[in-house]
Amino acid sequence: MTLRASAALFAAILSIGPSVAQAQMQDPGAAQIMMEASEFNYGVLDFGASGSRMVKFRNTGKRPLVITSIQSSCGCLTAEIPKAPLAPGATGEIRFKYDTKRPGVFRKTMTIASNAGTEPSVVFTVKGEIRPDPNPPASGSMPPK
Structure with a gap:
């Protein structure tokens, strides 16, 4: 094989690389996450009321879905990873x-990361x-000990 032919073959292989990576990212057989809603509105809550809630999601893909992390925009919002x-x-x-011991209007987000093929990160908004x-x-006065 000549040097020119080797260079052409190498260039062709390099040009295929990104296409293969894109195809893997959009694998139709991959896990997929579909949230029941994109946000949750608490409405108006009393100071100190229960702030525990949940949101449902579904795996619409063809492989098992794994939630790898949940990052919130504030320490005031926590979540349990399934x-x-x-x-x-x-x-x-x-x-x-x-x-709910932080009075006032709030709007926070949780970024849910998973092994979903086309949308591995989903942002869920919480407000109230x-x-x-x-x-x-x-x-x-001093707070009680």
Whole structure:
């Protein structure tokens, strides 16, 4: 094989590389995540009320779906990562909790990362309002130990 033919073959192989990677990312047989909703609105909650809620999701793909991480935009919003892979066609849930001891209007997000083929990261928004503390500590007083 001549040097020119080798160079042409090498260039052809390099040009195929990105196409193969794109095809793997859009594997029609991969796991897929479909959230029941893209956001949750708490409405108006009392200070200190339960902030525990959940959102359902479904694996619409052909392979098991694995949630690899959930990152929230604030420490005031926490979530539990489902431990077991979700079978194709099955429905799962993500439990989350907002700290309701932070009065005021809020809008936070959770980024849910998974092994889904076409959309491995999904952003879920949580919003609402927490009423002020009805029993705020007296000025100058020390909180109880």
